[in-house]
Each structure stands twice: as structure tokens, then as C-alpha cells.
Amino acid sequence: MDQVVEGMWLVPGGSSNWVIVKDPGSSSFTLIDGGYPADYGRLLGSMRQIGLRPQDCRVALVTHGHVDHIGGLQKFATEFGGPVLCHADEVRNLVGPQREQVTIGRIVPRLWRGRVRSWLRTALSLKALEPVSITPAGVFHDGETLHVPGSPTVFHFPGHTSGASAFLFDTAGQRLLVSGDIAITAHETLPDQTPRLRILPSMFHRDRTQAQASLDQLMALQPDVVLPGHGPTLRLTGSDVADRRA
Ligand SMILES: [Zn+2]
Numbered sequence: 001m002d003q004v005v006e007g008m009w010l011v012p013g014g015s016s017n018w019v020i021v022k023d024p025g026s027s028s029f030t031l032i033d034g035g036y037p038a039d040y041g042r043l044l045g046s047m048r049q050i051g052l053r054p055q056d057c058r059v060a061l062v063t064h065g066h067v068d069h070i071g072g073l074q075k076f077a078t079e080f081g082g083p084v085l086c087h088a089d090e091v092r093n094l095v096g097p098q099r100e101q102v103t104i105g106r107i108v109p110r111l112w113r114g115r116v117r118s119w120l121r122t123a124l125s126l127k128a129l130e131p132v133s134i135t136p137a138g139v140f141h142d143g144e145t146l147h148v149p150g151s152p153t154v155f156h157f158p159g160h161t162s163g164a165s166a167f168l169f170d171t172a173g174q175r176l177l178v179s180g181d182i183a184i185t186a187h188e189t190l191p192d193q194t195p196r197l198r199i200l201p202s203m204f205h206r207d208r209t210q211a212q213a214s215l216d217q218l219m220a221l222q223p224d225v226v227l228p229g230h231g232p233t234l235r236l237t238g239s240d241v242a243d244r245r246a
């Protein structure tokens with residue numbers, strides 16, 4: 001678990017991350033994403049480790065409706081009743097069962113790569129095939145600042161999925177960007193595990209070209225720190241930004 005700044009944590013699950021942002025004046029908090037279905041115990045454990053009670057979750061924000069980001073949230077919302085919000089264009093990915101997600105037909109031709117087989121084994125062990133459906137309590141819009149702990153501003157960056165969104169926090173003079181799968185720093189299927197900002201391999205995107213354009217637009221926000229959907233937190237320097245296409 002990475003405490004990025006006072007009151008904000010990036011938590012690595014079995015394969016993907018979630019983020020917890022505590023309200024400075026109370027015990028309530030914002031949760032962003034929630035791992036695979038089998039991450040649920042880890043999700044609750046991460047709150048308790050920080051000293052937060054699951055029932056004090058004010059809202060769960062969703063970067064996008066892939067099973068590695070909403071699997072744990074379904075159980076969480078059912079048990080604790082916290083409202084789940086997503087972008088209007090992402091609602092059908094949360095509800096399912098059809099969603100803009102990598103298909104077995106796109107995975108099979110790549111199974112000759114050991115790292116793809118290894119990722120698939122991990123995903124299945126985290127119950128990637130368990131049925132997941134969340135009906136969001138509401139939607140947010142591009143440019144909206146949400147009145148929830150941390151007061152993030154929403155940025156809609158389609159491409160990975162139709163309604164993929166990032167959340168920008170202005171905390172202690174730093175611009176902290178929770179990027180979901182719009183910008184990741186590492187992933188089991190990538191040959192180079194050195195953390196740097198990039199998009200996932202093409203099989204994971206609804207529209208790879210749009211996903212690349214969205215990464216460029218996200219970088220134009222000039223975040224100081226990126227908390228990605230996969231891989232560790234990245235603190236950016238000027239050269240990181242210049243080298244991001246390298
Ligand atoms: Zn995804």
C-alpha cells in the first residue's frame with residue numbers, strides 16, 4: 001500500500017489498483033475502483049489497515065467498467081450500500097453482461113507468449129469470469145468537480161472504453177491524477193516492467209488509436225503524480241513527460 005500524500009493511498013490488488021482518499025475533516029472517504037471479484041477481502045483489509053470503516057465510504061467512483069476494476073466493488077456496494085458513480089458512456093459496461101472488454105478470441109492468438117499465459121492464469125484465479133453487474137446510482141460528466149472527499153475533477157478520456165475517466169486531485173499543492181487504464185505504468189503482459197506511463201497492449205482497448213490520443217491529452221494536464229490502474233505510482237519530472245513516447 002502506497003501512501004502517496006497525506007490522506008491518499010494507492011492500493012495494489014491481485015493485478016490492478018484501487019485508490020482511497022480520506023476527507024481531512026472526518027472519517028469519510030472516497031473509493032476509486034475496487035479490483036477483481038477475488039480482491040474483495042483485500043479491499044476491505046486495505047480500509048481497515050488505514051483505520052477506516054467500510055461503512056464510512058461516501059462514494060465509489062469508477063474509472064471504467066472492466067471486471068478487474070469493478071469486481072470487488074459489486075460486493076462492496078451490496079454489503080455497505082455506498083453509491084457507485086461512473087461516466088454516462090460507461091454505464092453499460094458496469095451493468096453488463098456485454099461489455100467492452102478483451103475477448104477470448106483476442107487472447108487466444110497471443111497465448112504463445114508466456115507473459116500472456118501468466119496474466120490469464122492470474123486473472124482467472126482472481127475470478128475474472130465471475131458475473132459482475134453494478135447499476136450505478138448516478139453519473140458524472142467531463143469537467144465536473146465532485147463534492148466528495150478529495151473534491152476531484154473528472155476528465156473523460158475515451159478509447160480504452162467509451163466512458164473511461166480520470167480524476168484530478170489538487171492536494172497539498174500537487175496535481176494528483178488517478179488514471180485508471182487510460183495511463184498505466186506496468187502490466188504483466190508487457191515485456192518491459194520498468195515503470196513508465198503508457199497504454200496497455202492493443203487487445204485491451206475498444207479503440208487503440210483513441211486510447212493513445214487520450215494518453216497524450218491526459219499528459220497535457222501536467223500531473224505531478226499519476227496513480228495508475230496497473231503498476232506503481234509515478235512521480236513525474238519534466239524529462240518523464242518529454243520521454244513518454246520513448
Ligand atoms: Zn481496463
Ligand SMILES: [Zn+2]
Nearest residue numbers: 016068181229
Ligand atoms: Zn485494468
